[in-house]
Amino acid sequence: AKAKLKRFFEHWLLMEHAGDLAKDAKRFPGYDAATVADLRTSLELFVEDVAWNGDGDFRKLLTSPEVFLNGRLAKFYGATLPADAPFRKMELDPGKRSGVLTHPFMLSSFAYMAETSPIHRGVFLTRAVLGLSMKPPPEAVSPIAPNLHPSLSTRERVSLQTKANACMSCHNVINDLGFALENVDAVGKFRDKDNSKPVNAQGSYLTKAGQTVKFNGAVELGKFLAGSPEVQNAFVQQMFQHIAYQPVRAYGAEAQEKLFAGFSKSGFNIRTLLADAAMMYAQGPGK
Numbered sequence: 001a002k003a004k005l006k007r008f009f010e011h012w013l014l015m016e017h018a019g020d021l022a023k024d025a026k027r028f029p030g031y032d033a034a035t036v037a038d039l040r041t042s043l044e045l046f047v048e049d050v051a052w053n054g055d056g057d058f059r060k061l062l063t064s065p066e067v068f069l070n071g072r073l074a075k076f077y078g079a080t081l082p083a084d085a086p087f088r089k090m091e092l093d094p095g096k097r098s099g100v101l102t103h104p105f106m107l108s109s110f111a112y113m114a115e116t117s118p119i120h121r122g123v124f125l126t127r128a129v130l131g132l133s134m135k136p137p138p139e140a141v142s143p144i145a146p147n148l149h150p151s152l153s154t155r156e157r158v159s160l161q162t163k164a165n166a167c168m169s170c171h172n173v174i175n176d177l178g179f180a181l182e183n184v185d186a187v188g189k190f191r192d193k194d195n196s197k198p199v200n201a202q203g204s205y206l207t208k209a210g211q212t213v214k215f216n217g218a219v220e221l222g223k224f225l226a227g228s229p230e231v232q233n234a235f236v237q238q239m240f241q242h243i244a245y246q247p248v249r250a251y252g253a254e255a256q257e258k259l260f261a262g263f264s265k266s267g268f269n270i271r272t273l274l275a276d277a278a279m280m281y282a283q284g285p286g287k
Contacts, residue, residue, distance in 0.1 A: 002052070005274055008242045009047045012128055012235075013100060014109070015040070021105075024114040028187045030076050039105035039188070042068040045087055046103065051270045058235060058268040059226035062099045062129075063219075067092045077104065077189060093190045098222030101125075101181065104188025111186035115146060116194075118158050119171070122178030129225055131234025134170050146195075153194045155179050176203035180221040232268065236260050239273055244281040251285045 010016045021036045045068040050060045066089050074081035079092055091097070100106055110120035126132050149157055158178075162171040180203040185191050192199060201217040208230055215221045225231045236259050240248040248256045259276055266272035 001274065002048075004243070005051055005270070006044070006048070008239060009044075009051075011242060012238055013043070013047075013106065014124060014128065015043070015105075018105075018109045021108050022113065023108070023187055027114050031187050034072065035076055036105075036108070038070060038073050039103075039108065042070075042073060042087065043100070043103050043105040045089075047100070049089065055267055056269040056271045058232070058263075058270050058273070060099065062101060062226040062231075063222045064099045065091050065094060065097045067097060067103065073104075096183070096190050096217075096219065098218040101222050101225075102184050102188070102218045104184075107181065107184045107188045108186065114186060116154050116182060116184070116186050118154065118178030118182060119162075119174060120178070121181050122171075122174035122176070125177040125225075126174055128238075129234065130228075130230055131237060132173070134174075151195075153197045153200070155182055155194070155200055173205065176205060177221070179203045180215055181218050183217055232263065233260055236263055236273060236277075240277045240280070243274075243277045251280060255280060 018040075023031045025031075046064075046066070047061065049068070050056070050058075050064065068087045068089050069077065069079055069081060069085075069092065070087045071081050071083040071085040073079075074085065075083065077092055079090065081088070081090075096102070106124075107116070107121065110124055111117050123134070126134060146152075146154075146157065149160070152160070158175060161167075162175060180201050182194065182199050182201045183190055183192070185194075202214070203216075203221065204212055204214045205224070206212050207228070213224050215224050233256065236256065237248055240251075240255075240259060244251070248259065259273065259280065262276045263269070263273045
């Protein structure tokens with residue numbers, strides 16, 4: 001069960017697709033292969049801790065202020081630990097972190113070598129967390145190089161690049177989600193400024209119920225996502241798909257509702273959802 005759930009999280013968080021996380025050595029000295037390996041371990045320890053310890057509340061994946069750090073990561077990210085300290089759970093940048101949304105491995109993955117990528121971060125949130133489908137872009141567009149507009153912040157540059165109507169059909173969702181994470185740079189360090197300008201981390205999302213939700217920064221975004229029925233249902237669907245290799249709707253019109261009801265009643269316990277999904281799969285469609 002632990003191995004199965006570990007593989008699910010690797011898939012859900014796109015860890016299995018994380019490629020070369022090398023960064024600009026001049027801009028981020030000390031961010032090397034050993035740091036990347038430690039960050040991956042840190043993320044694995046975090047999701048394992050949430051899933052298997054305590055109440056197993058799924059929402060903590062999106063809201064917890066805690067990160068697993070060892071001595072090497074603590075030095076790089078500005079926390080206080082002995083140089084040879086093993087991994088331990090602690091708060092990093094108190095009041096500013098929000099679970100996997102701000103974990104340095106995740107935000108290093110969805111970033112370029114020197115700059116953040118609100119688009120990559122927003123696409124992850126749109127597809128993996130909210131469970132929304134998106135059409136491929138009508139045409140491939142290379143990102144605007146920072147040196148072409150040296151006075152612009154990343155947010156301003158992305159807004160300029162995606163302002164066309166053909167882009168905004170998707171980017172009106174993607175951008176605002178990704179912009180909420182702009183306080184965290186390309187290696188996962190917290191920042192207040194981007195290109196000498198104060199970071200604007202405001203965003204909004206139009207729910208399926210027609211409500212516009214506004215948030216400012218990762219913590220507010222995390223609280224919204226953790227309490228969103230869209231996110232909770234998407235997690236149920238993806239968990240079942242990972243267990244059964246089939247969509248939950250293949251198991252009957254009420255299968256999704258049944259799984260979600262059990263998940264909600266348990267306080268969104270990940271272990272309960274895993275067991276219920278496995279039982280439904282074992283019993284077969286319509287049971």
